[in-house]
Amino acid sequence: MLHDGLAAGAATSAGVATGALPSHRSRSILPIRNVQSSSTAVTGRFEESPLSVQLSLSVNGRAVTATVDARTLLVEFLRNELALTGTHVGCDTGQCGACTVLLDGRAVKACNMLAAQANGAKVMTIEGLAAADGTLHPMQAAFKECHGLQCGFCTPGMVMSAVDLVERHPKADEKTIREQLEGNLCRCTGYQNIVHAVQQGAAAMAK
Amino acid sequence: MGANDQSLIGQSVRRKEDVRFLTGVGQYTDDVVHPHQTYAYFLRSPHAHAKIRNIDTAKAKAAPGVVGVFTGADLDGVNGLPCGWLITGTDGKPMNEPPHPVLAQGKVRHVGDQVALVVADSVLQAKDAAESIDVDYEVLPSVVSCVDALKAGAPQIHEQAPGNKCYTWALGDKGAVDAAFAKAAHVTKLDIVNNRLIPNAIEPRAAVASYSRADDSYTLYVANQHPHVERLLMTAFVLGLPESKLRVIAPDVGGGFGSKIFLYAEETALVWASKRVNRPIKWAAERSESFLTDAHGRDHVTHAELALDKDGKFLAMRVQSTVNMGAYLSTFASSVPTILYATLLAGQYTTPAIHAEVTASFTNTAPVDAYRGAGRPEATFVVERLVHQAGVDMKMAQDEIRRRNFIRTFPYATPVALTYDTGNYDATLDEAMKMADVAGFAARKAEAAKRGKLRGLGYSTYIEACGLAPSNVAGALGARAGLYEAGQVRVNPTGSVTVFTGSHSHGQGHETTFAQVVAGRLGIDIGNVEVIHGDTGRIPFGMGTYGSRSLAVGGTAIVKALDKVIAKGKKIAAHLLEAAEADIEFADGKFTVAGTDRSKAFAEISLAAYVPHNYPLGTLEPGLEETAFYDPTNFTYPAGSHICEVEIDPETGVVEVVAFTACDDFGNVINPMIVEGQVHGGVAQGIGQALLERCVYDAETGQLLTGSYMDYAMPRADDLPSFKVGTKVTPCTHNPLGAKGCGEAGAIGAPAAMMNAVHDALLASGVTRIDMPASPHRVWAALQAARA
Ligand code: FES
Numbered sequence: 001m002l003h004d005g006l007a008a009g010a011a012t013s014a015g016v017a018t019g020a021l022p023s024h025r026s027r028s029i030l031p032i033r034n035v036q037s038s039s040t041a042v043t044g045r046f047e048e049s050p051l052s053v054q055l056s057l058s059v060n061g062r063a064v065t066a067t068v069d070a071r072t073l074l075v076e077f078l079r080n081e082l083a084l085t086g087t088h089v090g091c092d093t094g095q096c097g098a099c100t101v102l103l104d105g106r107a108v109k110a111c112n113m114l115a116a117q118a119n120g121a122k123v124m125t126i127e128g129l130a131a132a133d134g135t136l137h138p139m140q141a142a143f144k145e146c147h148g149l150q151c152g153f154c155t156p157g158m159v160m161s162a163v164d165l166v167e168r169h170p171k172a173d174e175k176t177i178r179e180q181l182e183g184n185l186c187r188c189t190g191y192q193n194i195v196h197a198v199q200q201g202a203a204a205m206a207k
Numbered sequence: 208m209g210a211n212d213q214s215l216i217g218q219s220v221r222r223k224e225d226v227r228f229l230t231g232v233g234q235y236t237d238d239v240v241h242p243h244q245t246y247a248y249f250l251r252s253p254h255a256h257a258k259i260r261n262i263d264t265a266k267a268k269a270a271p272g273v274v275g276v277f278t279g280a281d282l283d284g285v286n287g288l289p290c291g292w293l294i295t296g297t298d299g300k301p302m303n304e305p306p307h308p309v310l311a312q313g314k315v316r317h318v319g320d321q322v323a324l325v326v327a328d329s330v331l332q333a334k335d336a337a338e339s340i341d342v343d344y345e346v347l348p349s350v351v352s353c354v355d356a357l358k359a360g361a362p363q364i365h366e367q368a369p370g371n372k373c374y375t376w377a378l379g380d381k382g383a384v385d386a387a388f389a390k391a392a393h394v395t396k397l398d399i400v401n402n403r404l405i406p407n408a409i410e411p412r413a414a415v416a417s418y419s420r421a422d423d424s425y426t427l428y429v430a431n432q433h434p435h436v437e438r439l440l441m442t443a444f445v446l447g448l449p450e451s452k453l454r455v456i457a458p459d460v461g462g463g464f465g466s467k468i469f470l471y472a473e474e475t476a477l478v479w480a481s482k483r484v485n486r487p488i489k490w491a492a493e494r495s496e497s498f499l500t501d502a503h504g505r506d507h508v509t510h511a512e513l514a515l516d517k518d519g520k521f522l523a524m525r526v527q528s529t530v531n532m533g534a535y536l537s538t539f540a541s542s543v544p545t546i547l548y549a550t551l552l553a554g555q556y557t558t559p560a561i562h563a564e565v566t567a568s569f570t571n572t573a574p575v576d577a578y579r580g581a582g583r584p585e586a587t588f589v590v591e592r593l594v595h596q597a598g599v600d601m602k603m604a605q606d607e608i609r610r611r612n613f614i615r616t617f618p619y620a621t622p623v624a625l626t627y628d629t630g631n632y633d634a635t636l637d638e639a640m641k642m643a644d645v646a647g648f649a650a651r652k653a654e655a656a657k658r659g660k661l662r663g664l665g666y667s668t669y670i671e672a673c674g675l676a677p678s679n680v681a682g683a684l685g686a687r688a689g690l691y692e693a694g695q696v697r698v699n700p701t702g703s704v705t706v707f708t709g710s711h712s713h714g715q716g717h718e719t720t721f722a723q724v725v726a727g728r729l730g731i732d733i734g735n736v737e738v739i740h741g742d743t744g745r746i747p748f749g750m751g752t753y754g755s756r757s758l759a760v761g762g763t764a765i766v767k768a769l770d771k772v773i774a775k776g777k778k779i780a781a782h783l784l785e786a787a788e789a790d791i792e793f794a795d796g797k798f799t800v801a802g803t804d805r806s807k808a809f810a811e812i813s814l815a816a817y818v819p820h821n822y823p824l825g826t827l828e829p830g831l832e833e834t835a836f837y838d839p840t841n842f843t844y845p846a847g848s849h850i851c852e853v854e855i856d857p858e859t860g861v862v863e864v865v866a867f868t869a870c871d872d873f874g875n876v877i878n879p880m881i882v883e884g885q886v887h888g889g890v891a892q893g894i895g896q897a898l899l900e901r902c903v904y905d906a907e908t909g910q911l912l913t914g915s916y917m918d919y920a921m922p923r924a925d926d927l928p929s930f931k932v933g934t935k936v937t938p939c940t941h942n943p944l945g946a947k948g949c950g951e952a953g954a955i956g957a958p959a960a961m962m963n964a965v966h967d968a969l970l971a972s973g974v975t976r977i978d979m980p981a982s983p984h985r986v987w988a989a990l991q992a993a994r995a
């Protein structure tokens with residue numbers, strides 16, 4: 001049941017340590033001073049926090065700079081400040097994987113790391129996966145074709161995990177896929193069609 | 208059905224809804240953002256049972272960013288949350304129905320009970336303020352077990368429920384059952400615990416409420432399975448508002464499984480408070496709150512007996528269950544272990560006499576209500592464990608003892624109030640046995656034994672009553688609502704169609720299945736059909752989605768509306784084609800004069816209806832839009848055979864599900880891909896119950912011990928095998944689609960199949976009882992005990 005990418009300290013694998021977050025605050029909407037992306041500028045609504053930090057990172061290929069409260073989680077930053085609500089929050093203990101995004105190409109749980117830890121990194125969310133013309137990424141297309149989703153809530157995290165999984169294990173068999181998806185919970189599908197989708201997506205990505 | 212039906216009905220059409228979910232642009236409740244919105248945080252009870260001596264909110268009210276702090280004392284004119292089903296006890300009296308306050312009134316009754324609502328500019332500020340609320344609790348002794356709660360001297364939870372009893376209710380002919388037991392050749396007896404589960408839709412509950420001063424009205428976005436019922440209950444029973452003043456929108460909803468049917472305190476408090484603070488308020492449950500406050504499922508303790516003659520024919524069944532209601536009666540709690548449970552105890556069998564007695568108690572735990580299957584998994588578990596044990600006792604093969612008792616003549620009236628319209632239980636069992644390669648099991652068992660492993664095979668030939676429900680029957684059984692469904696078909700001028708349904712999709716794929724039905728019937732492209740659901744501002748009054756009812760009941764309402772559309776279309780066509788209405792036929796999207804090639808396309812008729820220049824205005828209204836309400840005449844009865852194969856490592860007690868086969872009869876299937884997906888998901892939840900999941904409260908303190916994904920074992924991808932899934936069809940006899948419903952079957956059939964397999968594997972070792980979940984510890988300990 002070991003999982004080499006996600007379940008055990010995703011942030012650690014990305015080269016940064018998970019801070020000791022008070023668990024009861026792990027989903028707070030935290031004050032933010034100022035966010036600027038290449039196309040939008042949002043003026044902060046709250047007073048400057050003594051703990052604010054400056055960030056500059058790339059999100060789905062666009063440069064973003066922002067000043068945020070140091071405690072802001074990456075998932076909060078993406079959802080609340082960049083309005084990228086495709087990344088979901090399904091738990092407060094880092095175990096459901098609904099928040100999975102790619103950080104410098106590796107799957108991480110965005111609820112399990114601070115936005116500050118993504119400073120300088122390239123973040124890819126589900127919104128950035130399809131081509132600019134709307135053509136689905138092969139993994140997205142495979143999930144549709146194989147009915148790998150029902151309510152869709154786990155889906156963005158599942159797809160991002162799957163993309164990372166295939167990068168690491170291009171020829172994964174069913175057993176490996178099941179083990180590798182251990183960090184992503186789905187309550188709807190029973191996982192079977194997700195496994196099919198990953199297999200089909202892997203084949204399409206290899207082309 | 209027209210020719211085009213064949214091209215769509217029964218096809219695995221890929222889902223219309225998928226692209227938005229796959230690209231991250233679905234809109235779930237927590238994604239909704241209103242300008243100037245505030246955030247709610249609920250201060251919850253840390254105690255299972257306590258008197259509230261005083262609440263001091265002064266500091267919280269003065270805290271930064273806070274726009275409102277409310278306690279039970281502030282909720283003037285707000286009633287408690289209602290229960291939608293009245294159960295009348297064996298004493299002839301109505302059940303005890305204690306108040307279910309929106310915010311605690313002087314007492315808290317389970318850990319997580321909501322005590323105060325704090326509204327602030329940010330969640331962090333709301334939490335900080337909540338921490339500064341001073342609640343003076345007088346902690347009381349608590350009780351969490353439904354059996355202990357009924358014992359003399361148990362802590363008294365509600366004044367209105369002496370001895371913590373909600374009701375004792377019974378069904379069946381006790382005299383006939385006693386007489387049959389007296390002459391039985393064999394009696395099989397079992398004590399059964401149906402473990403308490405926490406539903407755990409991956410989207411936590413969430414709500415966003417806003418108030419408009421312009422017209423004194425409210426809008427509520429909420430993760431919910433039936434927005435109209437939510438609105439009706441909240442306005443008419445709790446807040447005392449006209450329904451028209453509240454619009455309820457259940458946008459994309461991330462799974463429900465029953466837990467999002469109910470009217471909860473949080474969204475009710477939010478609506479009320481949105482007027483007080485005059486700003487939108489958002490609340491999204493943290494997973495910890497979901498564990499503590501979503502309505503849980505199951506939690507039965509049962510003694511059951513089956514009487515048989517010497518040939519293995521079932522003579523009678525006797526069932527006594529004690530069931531947990533939790534601290535308060537949730538919306539449909541009372542109906543689940545009664546109407547949806549005891550009525551299913553006949554299973555697929557001709558057992559002539561059945562008696563069930565159910566006692567429901569209040570405890571210091573979260574409310575318990577419908578969870579995928581709702582009563583029917585509990586009934587199936589009782590029946591199928593009994594049948595399995597009877598087969599063992601009487602040394603009969605598991606398929607044989609079932610076949611000796613199968614119902615084969617339909618319609619069949621059971622001794623527990625239902626009349627099955629149709630079915631073919633031999634067919635699903637035959638097919639499942641083939642798919643599961645039962646013939647090869649002995650060899651697989653021998654091979655496993657060589658590796659030191661114990662293999663077992665378990666059957667579950669289940670039935671369920673779905674398609675809820677004939678309103679008059681439900682009413683006679685205590686339902687306080689109707690159970691029909693509404694459908695509206697709006698043909699737009701150029702021939703595209705917008706369908707408004709009272710059913711709600713939270714993963715079931717209605718936008719696709721319903722579009723298949725409509726496009727098939729009208730002979731138009733599926734891309735020209737849009738299905739709208741989940742918004743009381745747009746859809747007709749409907750009863751929502753639960754009990755595997757959407758296609759059988761909601762789909763039928765749409766078909767009835769389509770019939771009206773086609774009938775009106777024929778009138779328009781008759782006028783345009785200068786023919787008699789009786790001579791107009793509709794097929795393949797064309798209205799044709801019978802026996803000629805003179806026809807009008809569907810879009811020509813719709814255009815004429817909206818641009819009525821050449822139109823029978825004297826006799827026919829313009830426009831092409833029809834609504835239908837459908838109230839079913841009977842339940843539907845999906846049934847099937849599930850066969851599970853397990854392998855147990857006696858050294859570690861680890862149970863591995865090596866194969867799971869399901870052959871189900873859901874009646875006619877519109878989209879096999881979606882149906883298979885429903886079975887997969889249901890089976891995964893059923894195996895979850897049997898192998899992994901268990902909600903545990905500490906008996907002393909009433910604290911929830913399984914309050915996170917670290918403690919509550921959800922099925923993960925590597926816990927499950929790939930399932931083999933097949934279908935056999937006997938069409939439902941009383942709805943035009945012939946559909947029975949498929950959403951719950953997996954969760955209903957699987958637990959018994961798996962636990963029968965576990966008991967089969969352990970039989971030779973002398974282990975006679977393993978309760979769910981069959982955790983390694985339990986299995987290992989039972990093996991050790993049997994060896995000693
Ligand atoms: S929300 Fe990140 S793992 Fe659950």
Ligand code: FES
Pocket residue numbers: 148149150151152153154155185186187188189409461462714
């Ligand atoms: S599709 Fe609903 S949780 Fe995975």
